[in-house]
Structures are given as structure tokens and as C-alpha cells.
Amino acid sequence: MRLTTSHRDGLFVEGVALTDIAARFGTPCYVYSRAALTKAYTQYRNALNAQGFSKHALICYAVKANSSLAILNLFANLGAGFDIVSGGELARVIAAGGNPEKIVFSGVGKSREEMRAALAAGIHCFNVESASELTQLNAVAGELNTRAPISLRVNPNVDPKTHPYISTGLKSAKFGIAIDAAFALYQYAASLPHLVVKGIDCHIGSQLLDPAPAAEAIDKVLALVDQLARANMPLSHIDIGGGMGIQYHADEPAPAVADYLAPILEKLAGRKEHIILEPGRSLVGNAGLLLTRVMVTKPGEEKNFAIIDAAMNDLMRPALYDAYHEIVVASKKVGAGETAQTSKQRWEIVGPVCESGDFLGHDRDLALAEGDLLAILSAGAYGMAMASNYNTRPRAAEVMVDGNHLHLIRRRETVAELFALESVLPVKAT
Numbered sequence: 001m002r003l004t005t006s007h008r009d010g011l012f013v014e015g016v017a018l019t020d021i022a023a024r025f026g027t028p029c030y031v032y033s034r035a036a037l038t039k040a041y042t043q044y045r046n047a048l049n050a051q052g053f054s055k056h057a058l059i060c061y062a063v064k065a066n067s068s069l070a071i072l073n074l075f076a077n078l079g080a081g082f083d084i085v086s087g088g089e090l091a092r093v094i095a096a097g098g099n100p101e102k103i104v105f106s107g108v109g110k111s112r113e114e115m116r117a118a119l120a121a122g123i124h125c126f127n128v129e130s131a132s133e134l135t136q137l138n139a140v141a142g143e144l145n146t147r148a149p150i151s152l153r154v155n156p157n158v159d160p161k162t163h164p165y166i167s168t169g170l171k172s173a174k175f176g177i178a179i180d181a182a183f184a185l186y187q188y189a190a191s192l193p194h195l196v197v198k199g200i201d202c203h204i205g206s207q208l209l210d211p212a213p214a215a216e217a218i219d220k221v222l223a224l225v226d227q228l229a230r231a232n233m234p235l236s237h238i239d240i241g242g243g244m245g246i247q248y249h250a251d252e253p254a255p256a257v258a259d260y261l262a263p264i265l266e267k268l269a270g271r272k273e274h275i276i277l278e279p280g281r282s283l284v285g286n287a288g289l290l291l292t293r294v295m296v297t298k299p300g301e302e303k304n305f306a307i308i309d310a311a312m313n314d315l316m317r318p319a320l321y322d323a324y325h326e327i328v329v330a331s332k333k334v335g336a337g338e339t340a341q342t343s344k345q346r347w348e349i350v351g352p353v354c355e356s357g358d359f360l361g362h363d364r365d366l367a368l369a370e371g372d373l374l375a376i377l378s379a380g381a382y383g384m385a386m387a388s389n390y391n392t393r394p395r396a397a398e399v400m401v402d403g404n405h406l407h408l409i410r411r412r413e414t415v416a417e418l419f420a421l422e423s424v425l426p427v428k429a430t
């Protein structure tokens with residue numbers, strides 16, 4: 001997302017000042033840029049088109065990264081398909097106007113209810129991860145008198161070299177079917193009357209900055225696809241998953257989409273199977289920020305704490321993965337006759353939640369003071385989607401900037417809504 005600065009109003013997203021957003025909708029608030037979302041999608045599309053995949057490659061946005069209806073709708077209008085992992089995400093995609101025929105359903109466990117809903121919607125494919133799931137899906141499809149399109153998610157046993165919590169392609173992971181066991185499972189799938197074998201898929205991990213492990217995985221996948229074709233089980237698509245990383249740190253080099261995809265697409269060039277991609281983070285991560293206000297500054301003997309109104313419940317990534325997010329001052333609060341604090345100090349940027357793990361950034365050199373607005377960058381992916389109500393904190397508002405226009409795409413929750421589903425016990429009869 002492109003941020004610009006004005007001396008008087010601080011940071012802008014497209015044509016809108018972050019101070020205006022805070023004044024209208026309060027903080028904490030997620031802010032997305034329509035232009036940045038569109039650009040990220042277009043970069044994928046252009047990279048595919050330039051490599052000759054204009055007709056037979058489908059970008060299925062991984063909904064888990066950010067499942068806001070406005071964002072799903074925007075991608076649907078750009079022609080995207082969707083990668084879902086639950087019946088809830090299926091309902092969201094349909095509510096946002098997504099085309100069910102462009103949905104792939106991933107995940108290591110799907111309930112029968114979810115299978116039924118996806119079959120009724122007519123999705124493109126179920127990405128199946130075990131023999132039991134094949135058996136169950138065959139039974140559910142049989143009950144509905146239909147046939148379920150399937151692909152098998154194979155686990156190629158390559159090390160994606162990313163954080164262990166978001167690494168999925170090693171044998172030790174719960175994900176996928178060991179590549180050596182996959183051929184036998186394809187034979188089993190082909191024997192089941194209510195399944196149609198369509199494809200293969202593979203996703204080795206997330207926040208990958210080097211395409212080499214993904215390219216290595218493709219080699220293994222293609223060897224299996226060719227073996228299947230020789231055994232009279234040709235596949236119609238190859239789903240290469242998501243995983244491309246983004247720049248979180250100003251000093252960290254991030255790959256351009258075209259460069260990351262090049263060695264992968266090179267291996268797929270000239271093949272007759274259709275290609276599916278499942279990018280999440282790289283489509284939304286740098287199109288969003290979390291706007292927050294410094295509530296209290298608390299100088300300490302060892303550390304200076306800046307306590308902000310966003311917390312680990314709003315953006316969980318630092319607490320969960322020790323993830324780094326750039327934090328910048330979006331605007332200074334300057335009263336009449338005051339001058340802004342301009343000398344930098346080292347700060348712990350923390351939230352008000354009662355946990356020592358509630359930090360958004362360590363050791364940040366910033367010129368900040370109480371009342372200032374901060375922007376936590378690269379928060380468009382796995383930010384709001386992973387937010388919780390811990391400490392009975394209403395989830396943040398979300399807004400989308402479109403040029404000079406500002407749209408509220410999710411209003412802030414109220415406290416009353418947080419316990420609206422609960423009830424107390426009846427009075428005990430004596």
C-alpha cells in the first residue's frame with residue numbers, strides 16, 4: 001500500500017488522511033486500500049498471462065487470510081476464484097458474490113455438513129487429505145445422488161524454510177498425503193462411484209521468500225502426475241497452493257510476484273493440465289494497516305512502554321509467531337501552542353491486554369507521545385481474520401479507502417454484542 005505524507009495531516013492512504021479515519025471511526029481500525037488490493041491481484045494475473053497461462057490458470061484467493069465480504073467481493077469482481085477451509089468461508093464467498101464453480105475446498109478435516117453444503121453449491125473441487133476423507137465424501141455424495149470432484153493434497157516432504165507454525169510440507173506435518181502413498185490412494189479414489197478424480201494439490205507453507213522449495217515440490221508433483229497419466233488416470237488440474245511471502249521489514253527483500261512465480265511456472269509450461277493457485281497473504285498483506293492510538297506512555301527503568309489501544313486480540317501475529325510488523329507514526333497530536341515531540345526514543349509497543357505476550361513491537365525507535373496515531377503496517381493478512389474478543393474487547397472497525405472515498409466495511413462491535421449469545425443459570429428451586 002502506498003502511504004504518502006502531508007506535513008499538516010500526517011500519513012495518507014490513497015487520498016484519505018489517517019487522522020480523518022480515526023476521527024470518523026475511532027481506533028483501533030483496520031484500513032485497506034482498494035488500489036493496493038487490485039494491484040496485487042493484477043500482478044498475479046499479469047505474471048500468469050505473460051508466461052502463457054492466460055486461459056488455463058485460476059487464482060483462488062485463500063479466504064483465511066482476510067475474509068471480509070468487501071475484499072471477497074472485490075476479488076470476485078476481478079475474476080478470482082476462492083480457496084476455502086470451512087462451511088463458514090463457503091457461506092461468506094457466496095454472500096460476497098463469488099462463483100461457487102471457482103471454489104476449491106482445502107483443509108485436513110471437513111464435516112459431513114460442510115461436504116453437503118459444498119456439494120449443493122457445486123464447487124470446483126475438494127482438496128482431500130486422507131483415505132478416510134475419501135470414504136466419507138464418497139458416502140455423502142452418494143446420499144445426495146451426485147459425484148464429488150476431488151484432488152489429493154500431497155505432502156512432498158520438502159522444507160519450505162519458514163516459521164515452524166506455518167510450515168506444512170514436511171513429513172512430520174499433519175497436512176497432505178505422503179507423496180509415496182498418493183498413487184495407491186488415487187487408485188482407491190478412482191474405484192469409488194461417487195467421486196470424480198480431477199486434480200492434485202500441494203501447499204508447503206506460508207511466507208516463503210525463496211521459490212526454490214516450491215519449485216522442488218512441483219518436480220515431485222509432476223512426476224506423480226505423469227505416473228498417473230501412464231496408469232490411465234489423467235488429471236485435469238494441478239493446484240500449486242499459496243505461500244508467496246511479502247515484505248514485513250523495510251530491510252528485508254521481498255520477491256516480486258513475477259520473479260517468485262517464474263521458476264515454478266517454467267516447470268508447468270506447455271502442460272495440458274489447468275493450473276490453480278491459492279495465494280492469500282501476497283494478495284492482501286500489504287494492502288492493509290492497523291491504525292491505533294497511543295493511550296499511555298510509561299517510561300521504565302529498563303524499557304519505555306507505549307501502551308496503544310490495539311492489542312494481541314486485534315493482531316495476533318507478533319504474540320503467536322514473534323512476527324515483525326513495521327510501526328510508523330501516522331500523525332502527531334499537537335495541541336494549540338505545543339510543538340510535536342520529535343526526538344526518537346526506544347519503545348516497547350504494547351497493548352492493554354493482561355499478558356506479557358501482548359506486544360505489537362519490540363525496541364522501536366520512534367518519536368511518539370500520548371495521543372499520537374500509529375500505523376502498524378502489513379496487517380492486511382491474518383490480522384482481522386485471526387482477531388478475537390479476548391479480555392471482552394470488541395473487534396476493530398474496518399474501512400476501505402478508494403481514492404478520496406472512505407467506506408466502512410465492518411463497523412466496530414459493541415460490548416453488548418459480545419455477550420448477546422450468553423445466558424445465566426435459572427434461579428435454583430429451593
Ligand code: LLP
Nearest residue numbers: 062106203206207242243278279280281382
Ligand atoms: N492454501 C492452503 C492449503 C493453505 O493452508 C494456506 C495457508 C494458503 C493456501 C494460503 O497461504 P498464503 O499465500 O497466505 O501463504 N496465520 C499465519 C499463516 C497461516 C497460513 C495457513 N495456510 C500467519 O499469520 O503468518
